[in-house]
Amino acid sequence: MDSTKLGAGSKAKLQTHVGLSSYPKQVYEHSLKTGFKFNMMVVGESGLGKATLINSLFDTKIFAENEDSNIVIPSKNVDINTMSTELLDSGVKLRLNVIESAGFGDNINNEDCWxxxxxxxxSRFDSYLTQENKMPKSKIVDNRVHAxxxxxxxxxxxLRAIDINFMKKVHSKVNLIPVVAKADMLTQDDIAGFKQRIMADIQMHGINIFKPTWDSSDSSDMVIETKELVSKIPFAVVGSDSFMVDANGIKRRVRVYPWGIVEVENSAHNDFISFRNMLVKSNMEELKFLTDVSLYEAYRTQKLLSMGHVQDNSVFREFNPSVLYEEERRLQEIKMQKMEAEMNAVFMQKIQEKESKLKQSEEELYARHKDMKLSLEKQRNELEERKKKMETVARPITPMEKKTKKGLFNLS
Ligand SMILES: Nc1nc2c(ncn2[C@@H]2O[C@H](COP(=O)(O)OP(=O)(O)OP(=O)(O)O)[C@@H](O)[C@H]2O)c(=O)[nH]1
Ligand SMILES: [Mg+2]
Known part of the structure; x- marks a missing residue:
């Protein structure tokens, strides 16, 4: 569904200064160490100038000429294709990933194209979440969509139904930046009215779009600049892969018409410069920051909560292998405890049986011993009785009687 390939300008030196080195000092120094990295998604119907605008924004051919980005396996009629490129702007490196949807809104039924x-x-949030559970933040590869x-x-x-439907589906998950494509197709007056109606629709449908903000710590120049940026939203942009060298020898990105020339980098002609300033120069770090602390955090919380409520183990497993391991270990432990308890119960039963058998035989022994004792006692008593009787019947002659007898018959 999502394929990544290196863009035509996979290592490109920017021809014009797009503004990375004009970042505030702190952000710039941090990003110099880690390298600038930005992931942006471009969505819109075929032929609205997505590839041309990206090439114009980064002043390089990220998308080759007539690149129709249809090299991926079709999925639900909309293919997602990632172009990866490394840009150099005044010695500053930017790793840029452009995720493009091909075939968006090109079908008869576009209800599900979002x-x-x-x-x-x-899925990019999920991948971040999985990494977050496994490794320190500094080692995480951030592929989340920043804009x-x-x-x-x-x-x-x-706005058309397809625009409203799409924006409503994505606005809570990503920094949404709507732009009026191919603005040179409309007059300046048309654009002003069109922008107003778009903003009214956005407000009416409760759609959140990204808007730069300012606070009291910002310089007055910065506040004026930011207010001007906000007043131009949605930016009406023009892109082009064609150039023209003017009378002063300066190469300009232009669209040439029989009636005249539209310059891409001319603020009197369209909002390209303001759009690029916001995206690349003044608000790139803010877009990344908001993705991290607001959009991703909300997704993460919702995901964890839903897991807790629904107890969907498949999501659980997919999402966190260490939690899965912990759960399996706990189940194994419970199983072992149950087995041990069963074995103990059997063991105790056997002991009880043995003990009761021993007790029974002890009692039997005692009873036999008692019986024997009684019978011996009885026998002894009987013998005693008989002895007494015998002694009375056969009494021996006393010595006195013997003497008398001898005196009468003195025969010897
Ligand atoms: N008038 C006008 N034409 C433009 C503009 N940007 C691009 N085009 C032209 O529109 C055509 C399509 O441009 P692409 O950049 O390929 O458009 P895409 O949105 O990437 O198209 P798919 O890849 O088919 O989705 C090309 O012929 C461009 O030259 C613009 O700002 N104004
Ligand atoms: Mg394209």
């Missing part, structure tokens, strides 16, 4: 996009955003650029068709009317 699904593959949301699934992709969520989603949604291309609005330049109809000049208002």
């Amino acid at each position: 699904k593959p996009v949301v699934e992709n955003i969520e 989603l650029i949604y291309f609005i068709k330049p109809t000049g009317h208002s």
